Amino acid sequence: MMQDQSENQTVDMMLNMGPQHPSTHGVFRMELQIDGEKIIDVKPHIGYLHRGSEKLSEGEQYHQVVTLFDRLDYLANFNNELVYCMAVERLLEIEPSKRTEYIRLILCELNRIASHLLYVGTIGLDAGAMTPALFSFIGRDRIQTLFESISGARMMHNYFKIGGLRQEVPEDFVQTVKNIIPSIRKDIDETEKLLTFNEIFLSRTKDIGLITAEQAINYGLTGPCLRGSGVAYDVRKSEPYSVYKDFDFDIPVGLDGDCWDRHWVRVKEMHESLKIIEQAINNLPDGDVESPLGRRLIRPAAGEVYVKAENPRGEIGVYLVSDGTDKPYRLKVRPPSFCNLSAIQLLLKNSWIADSVVILGSLDIVLGEVDR
Amino acid sequence: MEDKSEVNPEGSSGDEQPNPAVTKLKEKLDSNFANLGFTYFMTDSIPSVLVPKESLHDLCQFLNEDVLYDSKMLSCMAGVDYIDYCQIFYVLYSIENNFTVGVKCNSEYGLKIPTVSDIWKAADWYEREIHDLYGIEFDGNEDMSPLLLYDGFEGYPGKKDFPFYDYQEY
Numbered sequence: 001m002m003q004d005q006s007e008n009q010t011v012d013m014m015l016n017m018g019p020q021h022p023s024t025h026g027v028f029r030m031e032l033q034i035d036g037e038k039i040i041d042v043k044p045h046i047g048y049l050h051r052g053s054e055k056l057s058e059g060e061q062y063h064q065v066v067t068l069f070d071r072l073d074y075l076a077n078f079n080n081e082l083v084y085c086m087a088v089e090r091l092l093e094i095e096p097s098k099r100t101e102y103i104r105l106i107l108c109e110l111n112r113i114a115s116h117l118l119y120v121g122t123i124g125l126d127a128g129a130m131t132p133a134l135f136s137f138i139g140r141d142r143i144q145t146l147f148e149s150i151s152g153a154r155m156m157h158n159y160f161k162i163g164g165l166r167q168e169v170p171e172d173f174v175q176t177v178k179n180i181i182p183s184i185r186k187d188i189d190e191t192e193k194l195l196t197f198n199e200i201f202l203s204r205t206k207d208i209g210l211i212t213a214e215q216a217i218n219y220g221l222t223g224p225c226l227r228g229s230g231v232a233y234d235v236r237k238s239e240p241y242s243v244y245k246d247f248d249f250d251i252p253v254g255l256d257g258d259c260w261d262r263h264w265v266r267v268k269e270m271h272e273s274l275k276i277i278e279q280a281i282n283n284l285p286d287g288d289v290e291s292p293l294g295r296r297l298i299r300p301a302a303g304e305v306y307v308k309a310e311n312p313r314g315e316i317g318v319y320l321v322s323d324g325t326d327k328p329y330r331l332k333v334r335p336p337s338f339c340n341l342s343a344i345q346l347l348l349k350n351s352w353i354a355d356s357v358v359i360l361g362s363l364d365i366v367l368g369e370v371d372r
Numbered sequence: 373m374e375d376k377s378e379v380n381p382e383g384s385s386g387d388e389q390p391n392p393a394v395t396k397l398k399e400k401l402d403s404n405f406a407n408l409g410f411t412y413f414m415t416d417s418i419p420s421v422l423v424p425k426e427s428l429h430d431l432c433q434f435l436n437e438d439v440l441y442d443s444k445m446l447s448c449m450a451g452v453d454y455i456d457y458c459q460i461f462y463v464l465y466s467i468e469n470n471f472t473v474g475v476k477c478n479s480e481y482g483l484k485i486p487t488v489s490d491i492w493k494a495a496d497w498y499e500r501e502i503h504d505l506y507g508i509e510f511d512g513n514e515d516m517s518p519l520l521l522y523d524g525f526e527g528y529p530g531k532k533d534f535p536f537y538d539y540q541e542y
Binding site: 046050055059090214217219238306307315319329330334338342346371372 | 418446448450451452453461467470474492493497505518519529530534
């Protein structure tokens with residue numbers, strides 16, 4: 001019987017990758033159907049980190065939900081807190097003070113840089129380069145030390161409050177931010193020199209994991225994954241929220257939509273974020289950061305809002321339904337990583353096993369917000 | 373004064389003054405979908421339409437292909453449990469025209485909603501998530517295996533009658 005078949009015939013094999021695999025960036029499992037080294041089919045499995053954050057928030061009062069948002073995308077805590085606070089503020093029809101908005105924006109952009117620095121380090125590890133991770137963590141540490149001086153925590157800050165900030169920033173905040181900007185710029189440049197145009201890195205990422213603009217939009221990709229395919233879509237520009245319209249910055253876009261383009265977009269974005277921080281810190285208004293609501297219990301009128309913002313990983317949306325009580329009736333988060341990861345089947349089909357690690361790394365997922 | 377403790381599933385709009393964006397959407401859709409029982413209103417700042425589930429797929433196809441609305445991206449898809457029925461909220465976005473439009477569809481529990489995963493691939497995972505949390509079936513989407521929950525999980529944790537502080541042994 002065996003001799004009848006072609007000599008080149010091989011048997012497909014199932015390979016299980018994850019959930020405790022270091023390159024899956026968390027608890028993510030893929031069932032790879034492989035023929036030799038080639039991936040025939042992929043079946044992604046998520047949900048290992050499902051904590052029911054959306055359901056939990058239905059049992060918490062409005063001001064308590066902020067802590068749950070810290071734990072969604074745990075690498076961009078401030079950005080998550082911002083979008084939730086914006087949603088409730090819109091529901092309550094209140095506006096935070098100008099100083100609050102500026103401080104929020106500075107912290108969000110610093111958080112974006114910290115998140116992207118971690119990405120640059122991990123994509124290096126995925127592609128086999130150890131050193132960039134060590135360098136990028138120096139820069140990330142600078143930012144986290146600053147965060148610690150403001151909120152008391154390096155992650156999970158719980159610093160933004162509905163309508164304001166939990167407390168005033170330290171006295172030396174402006175000077176510290178001004179001091180660390182050149183150091184961070186140096187850190188980014190050093191990391192980039194090690195990686196971006198490195199010949200081995202280029203061969204590992206160029207023309208790997210291609211996705212066209214039409215496909216990316218159809219799969220709901222946003223953030224650097226979409227911009228890598230050449231679509232200049234950024235919520236900060238298209239529908240400016242907070243005080244983003246006061247600032248001058250560009251949206252870097254890629255050309256081909258491969259892993260290297262997604263990497264390049266993120267590196268360029270860090271420089272744009274620094275531009276925003278420089279403008280904001282030089283024009284930081286004086287005033288109060290106290291919420292106009294004071295310490296009152298929050299009871300918005302019945303209604304619903306859909307608010308979106310640009311996170312380091314893409315567009316985050318919050319759909320909040322209120323029934324007039326002190327707890328949300330329904331809170332739905334549109335997590336950017338969830339949509340970005342849904343394209344994994346398309347990206348991995350007909351690629352090599354070795355590339356699958358780099359492709360997954362280039363999507364830069366955080367399982368905390370994929371599973372919620 | 374209306375009772376504030378009651379949820380108004382048709383959004384925060386009033387009957388007072390129809391928003392120009394809503395009027396525009398109504399005029400556009402009336403040419404193709406007249407007398408099908410559509411309701412138009414604003415959801416926050418998004419012009420929205422509540423459709424019966426028979427016309428849902430046709431409407432989504434129309435909005436996806438229409439030059440003006442050009443909803444090439446399914447931004448978000450949320451299920452909301454209103455005790456008697458489940459409401460699915462689709463947020464459609466056009467990158468080209470920077471325009472958002474909302475589509476809502478009510479479904480009683482136990483009935484099927486047509487899938488839109490043939491129009492937007494993004495809908496696939498959203499539909500599986502809604503199936504996990506609310507038990508809504510999507511007609512035409514074959515793979516309804518649990519996404520966020522595990523195989524064999526009992527009940528639908530998104531629904532209001534699911535016990536809040538209860539847990540199941542895995």
